[in-house]
Amino acid sequence: MFAANVSVDVAFTSYQKRAIKTLNLALEEMDCLWIPVIKTWKLNERMYGDLQGLNKAETANKFGEEQVTQWRRSFSVPPPPIKDDSPYHPKLDPKYKDIPKKNLPLAESLALTIQRVLPFWRQSIAPQLHKGKKVLIAAHGNSLRALVKYLDNIPEDQIVDVNIPTGVPLVYRLNRQLKPVELPGHAEGLSGVYLGDPEWVSSKVNGVKNQAAGR
Template sequence: MEATAFQQATGTLQPHGYSSNSALPRERENVSMRSIPKRFKLEIGGLSIRERSQKRTAGLIQASAFQTSVCNLVSVPSINAPKESKSPKKSREAALILTRHGESQWNAKNLFAGCVDVPLTQKGVEEAIEAGKRISNIPIDMIFTSALIRAQMTAMLAMTQHRRKKVPIVMHDESEQAKAWSQIFSEETEKQCIPFVTAWQLNERMYGELQGLNKQETADKYGKEQVQQWRRSYNIPPPNGESLEMCAERAVAYFKEHIEPQLQAGKNVMIAAHGNSLRSIIMYLDKLTSQEVVSLELSTGIPMLYVVKEGKYFRRGSPAAPDEAGVYAYTKHLARYRQKLDEMVN
């Protein structure tokens, strides 16, 4: 039963399917990145050849004692770690969750949205809630989203389903007055909050003069090949817009400067953003080439989990459902967290 749940939790290589873990040692890799089909899509499902090999090593990932503070603002539940032995101290482990926003109103209308700030549809709301259920047993200490409402709605709705029941608090640092006016003066309340940081650098790429246009009508006007080049090439931008390369420069730079240090400190992070900004980050995490990343597609509202340890990123796939205990036992660290949640509820 646990094996079945684990298979449901990990990504798969299939037609329009992709999963990799470039952080694993090379000698454990059974599939070369060069063998990946030209088009692939991240989905949940069965295990790929590489993942069958990685599955055997999953139990080897060890966890460190859980951190007790987040940016000096909030606390996370204390997890009882085994007594330290004389062996060398193990490095901290952290969880990284990446989630593309739920369906937006312009997704539904097949319009180029880019940096236009449009909200979710009802389907998008439901996708965000379902995403929250899938990650309801995974620790989250900080939330980062783009500055666009569809990403922020997705993160907020997802957190309503988390079993820890902490409250996301939007951080306002646009001015000293904003910082002062948003202070919390109760230590106990702070412990029940999660910092929620918004950043324009995580925005969808700016589609320039395509924003607001119907995708099919644009293909009819400019030609399918031209529009495909604007949408799928790595370094060719649409008229007065950003290429994927330009989007990656800002998104990855922000990730390295602001998010990666939190992960290295053992903080568990969720990022709710967009197809292109998340593809850029995944390119960095999985060490994809510019040719490989252009064929990478992310479904709306499907969370992806990485385990971060010793500066390496291990992709664990997409959590399948909140009621399957085996799904979340990726590591001893995450298994202990779920056990703690069970104890709190019962």
């Protein structure tokens, strides 16, 4: 982003360390480690419920590939909720000790992920944009899909096929009403543009697509 002459004034990220590490790397490269950073569980990756802690092979072996594919790629069908005695239950994680247990998701579809991401967008991120601030969001495939679905008004049956590549900056320009302005070289189906060599970006998108397809 430094090479693309993109600057930021405030950053948002999740409570999960991979997003925090990614954000810190980006801010260090941009010499912007001093800017305000807001962390929130509302930008966390989707909660995979009883699938938490299982790799793809273990998940397919336990539930069957067809069922797992439906959970991973459908818009509104969540996996089974995480068991209360699971070692991966969020109630056991000190990151969430100040969050009421009733508020912690036990399993999420993309639809449910959107229900927690968008209120945070409206209450915390949008006000910064209305002030003219340039915002950087470091999050995850599903929480970012929630945002691009909202910004580009992508239908439910199409957002499931949108794959957000890992570690590739996606730049949006918004007007005064916070509606996206289509940028030159924008990604297919989006108004924003990925930064980087197009062939490299395409390989990253395909990598996520193949992972989602279980290949």
